[in-house]
Amino acid sequence: MKREIPNETVFPDHSAAAISDARKEESSLHGEILARLRDYIVEGNIADGGRIPERQLCAMFGISRTPLREALKVLASEGLVDLLPNRGARVRQLSARELAELFDVMGGLESLAGRLACENIEEQEVAEIERLHYEMYGCYLHRDMQGYFRINQLIHQKIVEASRNTTLMAAYANFAGRIRRIRYSANFARKRERWGEAMREHELILDALRRRAGSELSDILFQHLRNKQAAAVEYMDETSVHTTNRDQSSTLNSKK
Amino acid sequence: MKREIPNETVFPDHSAAAISDARKEESSLHGEILARLRDYIVEGNIADGGRIPERQLCAMFGISRTPLREALKVLASEGLVDLLPNRGARVRQLSARELAELFDVMGGLESLAGRLACENIEEQEVAEIERLHYEMYGCYLHRDMQGYFRINQLIHQKIVEASRNTTLMAAYANFAGRIRRIRYSANFARKRERWGEAMREHELILDALRRRAGSELSDILFQHLRNKQAAAVEYMDETSVHTTNRDQSSTLNSKK
DNA sequence: GCTACTATTATTGCATTCACTTTTTGACCA
DNA sequence: TGGTCAAAAAGTGAATGCAATAATAGTAGC
Numbered sequence: 001m002k003r004e005i006p007n008e009t010v011f012p013d014h015s016a017a018a019i020s021d022a023r024k025e026e027s028s029l030h031g032e033i034l035a036r037l038r039d040y041i042v043e044g045n046i047a048d049g050g051r052i053p054e055r056q057l058c059a060m061f062g063i064s065r066t067p068l069r070e071a072l073k074v075l076a077s078e079g080l081v082d083l084l085p086n087r088g089a090r091v092r093q094l095s096a097r098e099l100a101e102l103f104d105v106m107g108g109l110e111s112l113a114g115r116l117a118c119e120n121i122e123e124q125e126v127a128e129i130e131r132l133h134y135e136m137y138g139c140y141l142h143r144d145m146q147g148y149f150r151i152n153q154l155i156h157q158k159i160v161e162a163s164r165n166t167t168l169m170a171a172y173a174n175f176a177g178r179i180r181r182i183r184y185s186a187n188f189a190r191k192r193e194r195w196g197e198a199m200r201e202h203e204l205i206l207d208a209l210r211r212r213a214g215s216e217l218s219d220i221l222f223q224h225l226r227n228k229q230a231a232a233v234e235y236m237d238e239t240s241v242h243t244t245n246r247d248q249s250s251t252l253n254s255k256k
Numbered sequence: 257m258k259r260e261i262p263n264e265t266v267f268p269d270h271s272a273a274a275i276s277d278a279r280k281e282e283s284s285l286h287g288e289i290l291a292r293l294r295d296y297i298v299e300g301n302i303a304d305g306g307r308i309p310e311r312q313l314c315a316m317f318g319i320s321r322t323p324l325r326e327a328l329k330v331l332a333s334e335g336l337v338d339l340l341p342n343r344g345a346r347v348r349q350l351s352a353r354e355l356a357e358l359f360d361v362m363g364g365l366e367s368l369a370g371r372l373a374c375e376n377i378e379e380q381e382v383a384e385i386e387r388l389h390y391e392m393y394g395c396y397l398h399r400d401m402q403g404y405f406r407i408n409q410l411i412h413q414k415i416v417e418a419s420r421n422t423t424l425m426a427a428y429a430n431f432a433g434r435i436r437r438i439r440y441s442a443n444f445a446r447k448r449e450r451w452g453e454a455m456r457e458h459e460l461i462l463d464a465l466r467r468r469a470g471s472e473l474s475d476i477l478f479q480h481l482r483n484k485q486a487a488a489v490e491y492m493d494e495t496s497v498h499t500t501n502r503d504q505s506s507t508l509n510s511k512k
Numbered sequence: 513g514c515t516a517c518t519a520t521t522a523t524t525g526c527a528t529t530c531a532c533t534t535t536t537t538g539a540c541c542a
Numbered sequence: 543t544g545g546t547c548a549a550a551a552a553g554t555g556a557a558t559g560c561a562a563t564a565a566t567a568g569t570a571g572c
Contacts, residue, residue, distance in 0.1 A: 074333045101423040112364025167357040320557045
């Protein structure tokens with residue numbers, strides 16, 4: 001009764017994750033599989049903690065086990081899957097604590113991005129973010145949540161880009177991928193009364209950015225993410241029963 | 257004439273990098289190779305940009321190509337090596353810009369760690385850091401650079417640990433590994449006149465930590481890393497000629 | 513003597529195969 | 543009927559083999 005949300009339209013920020021290592025992922029079977037498998041997992045096609053039988057995925061992608069296993073190793077190092085010795089790969093299940101940790105790290109990265117952005121951003125980019133901000137404000141007034149979140153993501157992405165730090169951008173994309181499944185749901189669970197608060201925070205963000213107040217912006221962004229964290233963790237606790245067996249398709253039996 | 261420095265004694269912080277994914281690296285050949293190869297590269301046994309022929313490494317580790325290739329893929333995703341399609345792996349050569357970016361990201365992570373530490377650190381841990389601080393001050397007075405840097409690293413590590421955020425700790429270890437080679441050299445190149453400055457910054461750090469002034473500590477730590485960044489980049493520029501062909505053993509011909 | 517083209521060699525990418533561990537199934541015993 | 547042990551099945555970990563691409567050397571032409 002709650003989720004039949006069109007995935008792609010709301011979060012088209014594949015771009016962020018894709019950019020980071022697009023060079024090596026475009027050619028070579030391994031790279032393609034890595035990208036496809038990552039997307040497949042991030043989009044929530046396998047249940048949390050669900051087993052990932054190699055053979056099945058091989059059949060699904062039409063390849064042999066070698067490149068698939070290479071991709072799994074990389075995804076494990078990215079924190080998306082767990083690799084149990086001799087017992088296969090599982091989609092990494094995030095505990096509430098890990099989720100909170102991830103949000104804090106995201107907060108740290110955005111905080112850094114804001115600080116650096118104040119050093120490097122150009123007037124024109126501030127103007128663009130300003131434009132987005134008011135557009136988002138329009139969504140807020142019209143209670144258009146989907147539009148709001150789309151632009152919201154875009155603004156944060158623009159700030160990260162304005163840091164002019166590609167290493168930071170790659171790390172940001174990496175961590176964003178790890179929480180995207182949950183963040184997606186959490187956005188919608190966000191209490192309406194918090195919406196106004198978030199909007200106010202965004203005004204502070206814009207203001208600090210205009211004044212190039214790096215340290216200040218840094219604080220605001222961290223606090224902003226802390227509030228998102230609270231919403232996400234709260235949502236996770238509420239729905240923790242449902243998340244164990246979500247949608248699924250493959251062998252989802254999380255028996256143990 | 258300049259570098260015959262005992263590696264291990266100065267930077268025994270293998271621990272940091274090892275902790276992050278020690279679970280999966282202890283058993284399984286792939287994991288062991290991953291750890292060994294990472295150490296091998298981090299310790300600077302292959303020249304920057306030097307080719308890494310699979311066969312040779314296989315012989316060196318006494319294994320077949322499969323687990324080695326898996327390890328290389330992971331190291332590529334960690335940013336330690338470049339994987340050129342059909343043309344093998346090379347040790348990732350850091351430009352001055354990338355090095356600066358990495359230091360800023362480290363600054364962001366330490367900044368975050370400081371903020372979180374102020375929320376979570378216990379009195380006893382502050383006391384321990386305080387103790388280390390004064391011990392380090394002793395090294396400063398005695399002009400004992402090696403001791404200074406060892407304790408310096410330890411203090412930063414303790415702050416990161418006090419964040420109580422294992423995700424952050426893992427990310428920190430990851431990025432630390434990427435700059436360790438250069439950082440190692442850069443520490444020694446650090447101008448003596450900057451030493452006093454660094455020592456003063458550390459007093460600010462301790463003070464902010466005592467007062468649990470998270471936001472303030474966050475600023476100080478970022479700035480502290482910025483100064484380290486300046487020293488490292490400066491050193492890199494000075495010695496850029498020498499770094500291309502360092503020590504080397506394997507096929508180091510960085511002909512292109 | 514230098515450049516361009518071809519043939520040979522070496523190396524990478526992926527598939528396949530073999531060995532070993534885990535899991536499951538079934539039988540025997542309590 | 544329930545539990546334990548054993549044997550078979552399934553799945554993973556790593557090595558080998560094969561095809562394709564890039565690097566190298568050698569030859570011919572200018």
